[in-house]
Amino acid sequence: MPKITVCAFGWVPPFARGLVRDLRVRWALAEAGLTYEERLIGNEEQASGEYRRIQPFGQVPAYEEDGLVMFESGAIVLHIAERSEALMPSDPVGRARATSWMFAALNTIEPQVQSLAEIDLFHPKEEWAQLRRPSAVKAVKARLTKLSDWLGERDYLEDRFTAGDLLMTTVLRILRHTELVAEIPALEAYRLRCEARPAFQKALAEHMAPFAKHA
Numbered sequence: 001m002p003k004i005t006v007c008a009f010g011w012v013p014p015f016a017r018g019l020v021r022d023l024r025v026r027w028a029l030a031e032a033g034l035t036y037e038e039r040l041i042g043n044e045e046q047a048s049g050e051y052r053r054i055q056p057f058g059q060v061p062a063y064e065e066d067g068l069v070m071f072e073s074g075a076i077v078l079h080i081a082e083r084s085e086a087l088m089p090s091d092p093v094g095r096a097r098a099t100s101w102m103f104a105a106l107n108t109i110e111p112q113v114q115s116l117a118e119i120d121l122f123h124p125k126e127e128w129a130q131l132r133r134p135s136a137v138k139a140v141k142a143r144l145t146k147l148s149d150w151l152g153e154r155d156y157l158e159d160r161f162t163a164g165d166l167l168m169t170t171v172l173r174i175l176r177h178t179e180l181v182a183e184i185p186a187l188e189a190y191r192l193r194c195e196a197r198p199a200f201q202k203a204l205a206e207h208m209a210p211f212a213k214h215a
């Protein structure tokens with residue numbers, strides 16, 4: 001077993017709990033059956049030169065595995081998925097399709113979702129945010145509708161669960177302060193299906209545990 005360490009925040013405000021991106025890594029590790037240690041960082045450590053050498057932007061997650069240092073949640077999940085049949089089919093076509101969905105989650109859906117979340121969670125009262133919000137909502141709805149059209153009657157984005165579903169679910173969760181996912185029943189059912197996985201439940205519990213200690 002490799003020695004794996006995941007860097008996460010020891011404390012975040014309640015609105016961010018359950019959303020911080022170390023959850024993606026913890027979930028991937030749980031699906032892959034890999035154990036890890038957590039390194040909880042605070043503001044001072046986040047700004048330190050030592051941490052910047054691990055995560056150049058001072059963000060979480062960061063990941064260490066037997067001397068390998070990685071950052072960016074998508075890259076870390078891909079790294080884990082490449083060695084786990086539970087996250088990535090072993091055939092080249094299946095792998096390519098799963099990778100496409102990983103990028104779709106992070107590069108096509110998340111930018112719209114994040115843009116709305118920043119308005120709602122960080123700048124709700126500012127005039128520019130109120131002016132911008134309707135078009136941000138419209139952009140999110142357009143993406144979610146197309147995602148739901150693709151899903152149709154499927155349980156997952158492809159013919160089985162992959163790391164693409166893992167990342168997509170964590171992106172959809174960012175909208176939990178709205179009804180935008182719930183308004184599309186197939187998408188809501190998809191999110192709940194993915195979140196019902198025991199590996200997600202384990203990862204979420206491990207992600208939340210430090211916040212209870214440092215409430």
Ligand SMILES: N[C@@H](CCC(=O)N[C@@H](CS)C(=O)NCC(=O)O)C(=O)O
Pocket residue numbers: 019020021022057058059060061071072073074
């Ligand atoms: N693209 C990065 C984004 C990481 C990110 O935004 N991390 C947030 C927590 S979810 C963070 O560390 N924020 C504090 C900061 O940016 O200073 C990834 O997916 O790993």
